[in-house]
Each structure stands twice: as structure tokens, then as C-alpha cells.
Amino acid sequence: MAADRVRASFAKQRVMTTIGATLERVEPGEVTIAMPPNPALTQQHGYLHAGIIATIADSACGYAALSLMPDDAAVLSIEFKTNMLARAEGERFIARGRVIKPGRTIMVCDATVHAVRDGSEKLIATMTGTMMVVQGRGISD
Amino acid sequence: MAADRVRASFAKQRVMTTIGATLERVEPGEVTIAMPPNPALTQQHGYLHAGIIATIADSACGYAALSLMPDDAAVLSIEFKTNMLARAEGERFIARGRVIKPGRTIMVCDATVHAVRDGSEKLIATMTGTMMVVQGRGISD
Amino acid sequence: MAADRVRASFAKQRVMTTIGATLERVEPGEVTIAMPPNPALTQQHGYLHAGIIATIADSACGYAALSLMPDDAAVLSIEFKTNMLARAEGERFIARGRVIKPGRTIMVCDATVHAVRDGSEKLIATMTGTMMVVQGRGISD
Amino acid sequence: MAADRVRASFAKQRVMTTIGATLERVEPGEVTIAMPPNPALTQQHGYLHAGIIATIADSACGYAALSLMPDDAAVLSIEFKTNMLARAEGERFIARGRVIKPGRTIMVCDATVHAVRDGSEKLIATMTGTMMVVQGRGISD
Numbered sequence: 001m002a003a004d005r006v007r008a009s010f011a012k013q014r015v016m017t018t019i020g021a022t023l024e025r026v027e028p029g030e031v032t033i034a035m036p037p038n039p040a041l042t043q044q045h046g047y048l049h050a051g052i053i054a055t056i057a058d059s060a061c062g063y064a065a066l067s068l069m070p071d072d073a074a075v076l077s078i079e080f081k082t083n084m085l086a087r088a089e090g091e092r093f094i095a096r097g098r099v100i101k102p103g104r105t106i107m108v109c110d111a112t113v114h115a116v117r118d119g120s121e122k123l124i125a126t127m128t129g130t131m132m133v134v135q136g137r138g139i140s141d
Numbered sequence: 142m143a144a145d146r147v148r149a150s151f152a153k154q155r156v157m158t159t160i161g162a163t164l165e166r167v168e169p170g171e172v173t174i175a176m177p178p179n180p181a182l183t184q185q186h187g188y189l190h191a192g193i194i195a196t197i198a199d200s201a202c203g204y205a206a207l208s209l210m211p212d213d214a215a216v217l218s219i220e221f222k223t224n225m226l227a228r229a230e231g232e233r234f235i236a237r238g239r240v241i242k243p244g245r246t247i248m249v250c251d252a253t254v255h256a257v258r259d260g261s262e263k264l265i266a267t268m269t270g271t272m273m274v275v276q277g278r279g280i281s282d
Numbered sequence: 283m284a285a286d287r288v289r290a291s292f293a294k295q296r297v298m299t300t301i302g303a304t305l306e307r308v309e310p311g312e313v314t315i316a317m318p319p320n321p322a323l324t325q326q327h328g329y330l331h332a333g334i335i336a337t338i339a340d341s342a343c344g345y346a347a348l349s350l351m352p353d354d355a356a357v358l359s360i361e362f363k364t365n366m367l368a369r370a371e372g373e374r375f376i377a378r379g380r381v382i383k384p385g386r387t388i389m390v391c392d393a394t395v396h397a398v399r400d401g402s403e404k405l406i407a408t409m410t411g412t413m414m415v416v417q418g419r420g421i422s423d
Numbered sequence: 424m425a426a427d428r429v430r431a432s433f434a435k436q437r438v439m440t441t442i443g444a445t446l447e448r449v450e451p452g453e454v455t456i457a458m459p460p461n462p463a464l465t466q467q468h469g470y471l472h473a474g475i476i477a478t479i480a481d482s483a484c485g486y487a488a489l490s491l492m493p494d495d496a497a498v499l500s501i502e503f504k505t506n507m508l509a510r511a512e513g514e515r516f517i518a519r520g521r522v523i524k525p526g527r528t529i530m531v532c533d534a535t536v537h538a539v540r541d542g543s544e545k546l547i548a549t550m551t552g553t554m555m556v557v558q559g560r561g562i563s564d
Binding site: 224241 | 504506508509523524531533546549551553
């Protein structure tokens with residue numbers, strides 16, 4: 001099942017454990033990843049570093065893509081572009097990735113990242129990413 | 142001195158300490174950041190996660206920009222786009238950022254990331270980023 | 283009125299006349315531009331060139347931003363990123379831009395481009411763009 | 424010969440004729456395209472529209488990629504990101520594209536666009552683009 005594959009692969013992304021990120025939801029073509037704030041991952045003004053935001057957004061995109069791939073395929077991020085829209089501060093950060101164009105070789109995805117503050121969500125970043133479907137290299141995640 | 146300011150701000154980016162990144166070189170408009178491989182920061186195939194590569198590339202861009210800013214200005218990443226060109230594996234990763242268009246409000250930067258393998262460098266990622274010059278908010282880094 | 287300003291500025295974009303593009307809709311923070319297919323604007327396989335798609339998407343983003351700016355401000359595209367999702371062929375192309383993050387200095391926008399084929403719309407491209415609010419240079423569009 | 428293929432394909436891009444663009448140079452992995460200023464292609468302030476700059480930059484990237492592809496392959500732009508660095512005004516515009524990462528399926532390219540003013544070149548835009556190698560669809564350009 002695609003969701004199981006995504007969960008198994010996510011568990012192998014050691015960076016996710018390191019930053020405290022968890023896989024919240026996996027549907028065909030859609031994945032949600034969340035993480036708590038962490039002072040050890042901040043930039044100079046005390047907010048989460050843009051690269052860490054990109055880390056969860058990229059994984060959300062990649063796993064949204066993997067969820068639609070054949071069982072013997074692996075996912076590879078070719079490129080992504082992210083805009084930072086507001087300070088990355090809050091009680092929790094939520095990256096939601098989805099496939100906007102599935103394909104046999106290429107899947108195009110986008111993601112939003114929201115910060116939860118006082119219980120409500122604020123959009124802090126967007127991403128568009130291009131993911132490659134890699135087959136025949138003996139990897140399948 | 143601009144280099145001192147950059148060094149002081151870099152020291153405040155706690156994520157840099159967490160991932161083991163060091164500021165190798167600061168010149169006007171050019172900054173080099175390096176980091177070692179780290180199994181705790183890998184994706185599912187054992188390579189450095191693309192978001193971590195983006196983390197050092199974004200800081201290299203941001204500090205290249207800050208090095209050209211007035212003393213009372215702070216730097217803010219508005220957006221970046223990164224292409225992953227090769228597997229992020231090696232003995233060491235080196236991000237070199239430079240300002241390609243300085244400006245009063247906006248600075249456009251690019252960065253390369255190389256992996257050192259067996260002593261030679263391989264280009265593994267590129268970034269283009271747009272940095273904002275923030276003044277009058279009581280921050281200066 | 284913001285819509286009038288956008289219409290007046292659009293009328294000055296001579297490239298829009300040249301490619302046959304028309305301003306279909308202006309709301310605060312949202313602009314729609316349409317154009318017909320045109321063999322004179324095609325790439326080697328007979329589809330609309332990606333740069334022409336980017337032309338209408340960029341103007342849709344820019345004018346969405348301008349619609350939210352003060353009367354004495356002008357809009358400047360700093361950067362955009364576009365993904366081509368499907369062949370640009372159809373009876374008509376529709377670019378819809380909207381502001382996803384308004385700001386005093388920077389506005390972040392996204393756009394979709396659809397091709398109309400047999401009366402139904404197909405998503406063929408997406409764009410994310412960063413627009414600058416330019417004041418004090420004697421231009422206001 | 425790769426250069427002949429690129430020249431033949433460029434000649435089929437009708438938009439290039441329409442905007443007056445010419446193929447100035449083709450080397451393996453590197454292509455230069457130039458165009459004159461043209462009031463019919465301007466934005467509201469009288470400068471060349473960013474989308475037209477993107478048009479020549481994208482073709483320069485695409486043909487740089489095609490120059491390295493097998494004879495039976497065609498090139499497709501998946502995505503590009505462009506930064507506008509200065510006003511697009513001058514006596515002539517020159518887009519130089521090159522492959523920074525060749526590949527069997529994907530080629531990553533970058534491009535610069537310079538404006539020639541009073542005989543000297545000024546960098547006005549950069550692009551990074553991802554090109555796909557398309558085989559088996561009966562097209563070869």
C-alpha cells in the first residue's frame with residue numbers, strides 16, 4: 001500500500017527524527033508533515049531557519065509524489081523553489097505537500113507551510129518542487 | 142567591519158552549530174560555509190537531505206548579502222530556488238554564496254554547493270536567492 | 283480606483299497587444315489575462331512558447347500586486363519561477379494571478395495558466411513570483 | 424551534427440522570428456541567442472517585458488541542452504526560474520545558456536541575459552532551468 005511505503009521511507013529519513021518531524025497524514029498525492037519549534041534549529045533572530053522549513057516542505061512534496069509511484073520506483077528531488085512569507089515562529093509547523101501534475105518520469109508538487117500560533121494557522125512559506133521517478137536502480141522509496 | 146558582523150551573526154544561527162557548519166571565509170559579497178557529513182541529517186538513501194544543503198546555501202547567500210549592507214540593516218531571505226545536481230555524499234560539503242546584484246532594498250545572490258570526495262570537489266547543488274535589506278526594525282544582522 | 287489603474291497600465295504594455303492578450307478581470311489582489319493561440323508565437327513543436335506563457339502569467343502576477351498598492355506606487359517583477367505542466371495548445375489560454383502575501387515593499391504572487399480545449403480547462407503552467415512595490419521614482423503603474 | 428540540429432530547430436521556433444531573435448552561437452552545451460529592442464514587446468515603462476527576456480533565456484537553455492542530446496531526442500522545458508536584475512533597455516539583448524549538469528533524462532541549465540548599452544554589456548537577468556530529454560515520441564528537436 002502506498003501509505004505504508006511512504007511511512008517506511010519517512011522512518012528512514014534520519015533528518016526527520018533529528019528535527020522532530022512527524023508524518024501526520026498520507027493520502028494518494030497528498031502528505032502532511034509536522035514539527036515543533038526547536039531553538040537548536042533557529043537562525044540569528046530566533047526563528048526556524050528557512051532551510052529547515054524547506055526540509056519539511058521538500059519531504060512533504062517528495063512523499064506526495066512517492067505515494068503515486070509504482071512499487072519499484074524511488075523519488076528524487078530535482079529542484080524546488082520556496083518563498084518565505086512570514087516569520088517562522090509558532091507552537092508547531094505544518095507542511096502540506098501535494099502533487100499538482102503526476103507523470104511517469106516527473107511529478108510536479110507544491111507545498112504550503114503554516115505556523116500554528118494561539119491555535120490558528122498562518123501561512124509562512126510556499127514551495128513548488130519537481131520530483132523525479134527513479135526506476136531500475138534497486139531502490140524503491 | 143562587515144566580516145565581523147557576519148561572523149557574529151553566524152554564531153547566533155543555532156542551526157549552524159547543530160548541523161556542524163562553520164563559516165570558512167567572508168569577503169565583501171562572498172561567503173563560504175562548510176559542513177561535514179552527518180548520518181543524523183540524511184534522507185532515506187543515506188545522503189544529506191536536500192533541505193540541509195539548502196540550509197547552508199541559504200545562509201551563504203544571506204551572509205554574502207549582509208556583508209554588503211549598512212551597519213544598521215538586517216538580512217531576510219525572501220525566496221530561494223535550488224537544483225540538486227548530484228547525490229549529497231562526501232567527506233565535506235562546501236557552500237559558496239555571492240551577491241550577483243547588490244541593491245538598497247533587494248540583493249540577489251547565487252550559491253554553489255560542492256561535495257568533497259577523495260579530495261576533489263563535485264558540484265552537487267546550485268541556488269539562486271533573493272535577500273531583503275531590512276532597516277528600522279531594531280535588528281542589524 | 284485600483285481596477286482602473288490596472289487597466290490603464292495594462293493598456294500601456296505593448297507586448298500584450300502584440301500577443302493579443304486581454305485583461306479579463308481585475309479584483310483586489312486577483313487578475314485574469316487571456317490570449318488566443320497564435321502560430322507566430324510557437325516553439326518548434328507548434329505549441330505556445332513557454333516564455334509567452336510566462337509573459338501572461340508574469341503580468342497577471344504583477345497586476346494582481348499593483349491592484350493592492352498605493353496610488354503612487356509602481357510594480358516591478360523581481361523574479362518568477364514557472365513550471366510547465368502540459369503542452370500549451372488550445373483555443374484559448376487563461377492566466378490567473380493572485381497575491382498570496384501582500385506587503386509594503388514585497389508582494390508574493392502565484393499564477394495558474396489553463397488552456398481551454400473543447401470548452402474545458404486544463405492546467406498547463408504554474409508560476410510563483412515576487413513583485414516589488416516601487417515608490418518615489420515618479421512612476422505609478 | 425548537433426549544431427545543425429539546433430539551428431534547424433531554432434528556425435522552427437516561430438516566436439524567435441516574431442521577436443527578431445537570432446541564434447548567434449552553438450557549441451556543445453552552450454548556446455547564445457540575441458535580439459534587438461522592440462517597442463512592440465515592452466511593458467508599461469517601455470522596457471522589454473520580463474516574459475520576453477525569459478523567452479530568449481529559455482530557448483538558450485533548451486538548445487544548450489539539445490546540443491548534448493542523442494539524435495533521436497527532443498527537448499522539453501520542465502521549469503525555469505528567472506531573476507530580473509536591471510531594466511531591460513539597450514541596443515541589443517544577449518542570452519547565453521549552458522548546461523551545468525547533463526543527464527540521460529534531465530539536463531539542468533543556466534542562462535544570463537545581458538543588455539548592450541553604449542557598446543558594453545550589463546547583466547539584466549539570470550535563469551536556471553530544468554530540461555527534459557524526450558525520446559520515443561517521434562520528435563527529435
